[in-house]
Amino acid sequence: MGTNRFEAFSDGVIAILITIMVLEMKVPHGETIEALKPIIPVFLSYVLSFVYLGIYWSNHHHMVHACQKVTGPMLWANLHLLFWLSLVPFATGWMGENHFAAMPSALYGVVLLMAAIAYWILQQLIIASQGPDSLLKKAVGGDWKGKASPAVYAVAIPLAFWSQWVSLGLYVLVALVWLVPDRRIEHVLVGDET
Amino acid sequence: MGTNRFEAFSDGVIAILITIMVLEMKVPHGETIEALKPIIPVFLSYVLSFVYLGIYWSNHHHMVHACQKVTGPMLWANLHLLFWLSLVPFATGWMGENHFAAMPSALYGVVLLMAAIAYWILQQLIIASQGPDSLLKKAVGGDWKGKASPAVYAVAIPLAFWSQWVSLGLYVLVALVWLVPDRRIEHVLVGDET
Amino acid sequence: MGTNRFEAFSDGVIAILITIMVLEMKVPHGETIEALKPIIPVFLSYVLSFVYLGIYWSNHHHMVHACQKVTGPMLWANLHLLFWLSLVPFATGWMGENHFAAMPSALYGVVLLMAAIAYWILQQLIIASQGPDSLLKKAVGGDWKGKASPAVYAVAIPLAFWSQWVSLGLYVLVALVWLVPDRRIEHVLVGDET
């Protein structure tokens, strides 16, 4: 099985997720600027999730690019990843509508953590299938981002019950770290040393 | 007519279905963990349907892969399959919101049964179009999974009025049986004997 | 501009339309079979619209297949067609929720009529771009289906105020006529005479 349909299906699901999140932002009834106020936290959480899904789409793209053949387990590891990503709109909406309350902020972190673990599993399956000379293994190198992110989420989740703003700050921090262009895979693919 | 656009359209519909099911999981109003409680059955039914749609996507992919040419009847048999799959989010939502009550659990089985029959019709059409040396026929072999699944659903539907938990157990069982990697088609495609 | 992205975008929109129509079928609150009763007309109108969108998808596919190059006007004629198709879920929902009342049944016909006209415009643009030896022109031949359908809709719309069942019968009739395999384009494409 080639990677084409695999990619197309993943892209489709992520494109739909990133778009239906907007549906959680209900059109307010008033016509004044005040009517928009209660939507601000929903909007901010939407922005954060949009960035996260954008990061997943971009990284997923690079990872699949470094993979030649899709096996059955990869297919299910991918569906597992998409499952957790599909909960992002729900977690985003709950967090936004409750103005970043402790419990929803913690749950948001749980969804991010599970998605990060699912991504890591998929990555390991692809690396294992490529053998000792794995292109992807060379590309991700020490993979400190992939290792640090779940650790940060795991810390941020319980912290939410002490101060959710610290947790949210950590979620934003992880997103920013990933936003910094990650040329590792690109470099290896074009022949540079990491 | 090639299989490309046929595949892309089917993928698109399944990707959308698997994603919009989450919309049935309404964001709760409270911010406590208790607010999530009434959503648990909705969530569990969502997980089951996610797995079912994942199975259909994966099997559909392999089946179409073993098919070279799409005829008019295949096109409509495929739309027929997509029609029953499109009712999965509705049946899932009804079952989840009523905490797996008897009637919704039975209806869920009816949708699964009709989808299984629609899938079988599409498979037969492809096999028939390929003549006696059908690659797909060799690939599915005795097709005991394809034959047993509708039979199990047919038993599970009336059982729901006696105990819906038995029916649900059967639905989960069938899903698990399909989840076990089914290398039949892959084997034939790479030249192994079944 | 090739036809690939043109096709993919049209497929995407039709796949989304065919799927979001199910969202109009709200999950009922009761758990008994009676709770499903008020949904029956919504379900029936959903089935009719599903078939119509399936027909449009299938015919659109064949038409674009007979077209080599997409021009600017074709692109907008296509968006015009997609616009009217995008109103199908709304018209379907309004008709279904009002149990096929006269006015919604007439509006449903108006949407079908406008979509048929938009389809005809797109077809004429493609034929015109292909010159006197147009493959598509030969393929559609006298195009009696394409000419008769809008005429039937135009008759069915005012009839809805006398008896909506006659109008609905006519909508179903047109759908059935199109469902009969239309091998015209396929024949010409493989070299047969029409």
Place this chain on the structure above:
Amino acid sequence: MGTNRFEAFSDGVIAILITIMVLEMKVPHGETIEALKPIIPVFLSYVLSFVYLGIYWSNHHHMVHACQKVTGPMLWANLHLLFWLSLVPFATGWMGENHFAAMPSALYGVVLLMAAIAYWILQQLIIASQGPDSLLKKAVGGDWKGKASPAVYAVAIPLAFWSQWVSLGLYVLVALVWLVPDRRIEHVLVGDET
């Protein structure tokens, strides 16, 4: 990274956006023609946004066509554009449901302005990546449309508080200017002088 998946993802998001806007047009409860009256402004704003998203899809297509390689910054500039486009259904719904009140009409302009700026950034990134002989630079030429549109939006936004009809007239005007077939890129691509 080639432009294929880049294009497919953008198309997917725009196709979903253009379609889910219809969901904002809630099915009315009455069955008379009067029941449709309050929907008329929602419908009109839907038509305007449909045309705008159609223009963005068409121009995006031509722009990406003139681009051979997608870099990391382009990818994020594209997600930035899709972000603002994803707010179009929200802004459309708010404007339509409040019958084109001043504040929602101004916000609609803000979303159009931000999308136009995001589009311009993406265009500049592609041009910069192509060096002095940029095909896209030659294609867009003086780019008066791309420069004038944000300026008109910037004027229309504050004007909404004086008369929203003037603002809306300006939004419609810009859409009409873009609807006029823009053969600039096509011409350059086939070798004509601009």
